Amino acid sequence: MIEDLLPVLSVLIASGAPSIGAIYAITTVGTTMAGAGTEKPEILTKALIAVVLAEAIAIYGLLTSFMLVTKIPTITTLADSYKALIASLIMGISGLSAAIGIARSGSAMAGAMLERPETFSKNVVGVVLAEAIAIYGLLVAFMLIAQIGVAPIPH
């Protein structure tokens, strides 16, 4: 019973949580960019990097949930369904936290570039480091999902 529910639930978490994060980051950065762009449109191309990275979080969620969907037929034991759940939680939590970082630092970056465009190269580090959190989550989630339904590899 629960073995059937958990994998589906994990698909929901894996695609849902990063999506919420991504949309939060995109709306936050997007509105700042719209405001900043009315003053200095030339900064928008560079500021767009934050939106792209925010969108990437949703794609990581999509990929994780897709992998989980393909793995569902092979999930037979409770242990495997726990793995699926935890993998989705890893992706979801890391995606959400990355989104918070991108939302704050991305919109601050767009605002800062209004006054001093040369601060971009240093401020963008905050954005990309925040995004790194999501990709680490994706990596770990991938590794965990890869273990579902396969016999342990002998060393």
Place this chain on the structure above:
Amino acid sequence: MIKPLKMKKIRAITYRPYFHRVAAVLAESGVFHPFISSEAEDWLRKGLVRRVDVSKDLSKIDAILGSIDKAAIELSEASSIDLPSFKSLDEAMKMLEDIEDEGYLCRVKDLLEECRKSIAEGYIDTARSSLGKLRDLVGTYRFSLEFMSSTLEVCDCIVFEGWTPAGYVEKLCEDIKRASEGYSIVEVTDPGEEDHPPTVIETPRTLKVFERLAVAYGLPSYHEFNPAIFFSITFPIIFGLMFADVGHGLLLLILGLACIRAKRMGGEYGEIIGYFVDNGLFFVSLGVSSIIGGLLYGDIFGFHGVIHPIGFSIRIGNTWIPIGGYNPVAMLEHGNLMPMFKFALFVGAIHITLGLLINLAVKLVNREYLEALTEPIPWLWLYVGLIYMVFTLKYDIFNIVNLFSQHLTMVIVALVIPLALMILGKGLLEGFMEAASFTFEAVISTIGNTVSYGRVMALLLSHGMMSSMFIQLSHGMSLPVQIAVIALGTFLVMFIEGLIVFVHTVRLHWVEWFSKFYKGEGIEFKPLRIGKGGYV
């Protein structure tokens, strides 16, 4: 090409009446970057020299420009029957009397007279063109007044300083002497220790797009290397390892070639299309690299198994690192991600080693041998040693007791000696607190940066997954629908995945790689130049 252009510092003293002519010569040459040296600021503090006050003259010139503009508007509304009044022109004329510069005033007055005469005789077009000339002349005067406001004056002389690329110095000096009819002293010196000359980098035209990407991080300072050259080598390679697909690579290649062709044919394009068209070669290089990546992983439009992955392994320590020879998605399905992760870290290790080598080369070229011995050399040594240890001992590296009892020589050679060199060397040079924090940061950040290259694997997987997702979706559909779904998927992957991989490649270069050798704190070379409207 690799180093920024050599700069010379010019300091000139001119007799005041000749200053405007000299300024015109400087602006015409387009190679003079004005600045005020710390030495001159010192003179200023001591009261040896004064700043030139031109605010009164500037406001007068602005008023004159205003009435010239007014006259131009009247003239444009005028026809040969309805002649404009001379009111605005007369106003300008009257105001000109106040300016204390005989030679210059003569020319302006002549032009004004000419203009008046043409209007009186009904030659509207001639009047327009001489009014345009007049505006340019007054504009130029305003420009040189603006330049004057950033110079220093002593008695009846104006002192100004600036940077010029070494190749142009001789001609510029001659021009200054000629313009001032010998009433000037010009002194040319090499940049000193504490000077920060502006940077001019010469990148071959084909690599301009990489220059733009690298310089978006920050201009190289005068003593640094032009990063674009190295950037253009590693950027496509790392992109190709993440965007590895023969089919998608071919599409990128075709896009690039089409862009190059479109550029050759000329024509007007919008902003975004124009960006693509300008950077055809960039897409060609990315496409070629993606094709090579695709061959390594045996991926074509997301189908794996169609072409056999080509691969080989190299050995570091006890570890065989497979370079290609497997398909990422197939490996994921088998739950075996270790080879890919090893390879991703290997890519990072190579890239960071390259960055540290460039750091060393910069130090050696600048003859900073002591700095080279205390910073890049031990850093490189430590890094290579650490990588070798990780690949040799694998998980045993966490077994501290075993590490010191069985591999003591390795620990000493790979870790202790470079660490000691770094802490002692830097400590003696800059103090031990600095050295300790630098060493700590160097070690931690380098390890973190290497792990960060794990994204090469994550993005490679997500690229493969995205493409194969649409193939799986299309299973069981009729052939045309299948093709449509896969085409849509390819478009999405090319666009979204391409953008994400691009951003991540940029990020790996800016954050992980540049932190090893590049500061990007250069000053932009902004020469004096007279713009289209007469002044800038």
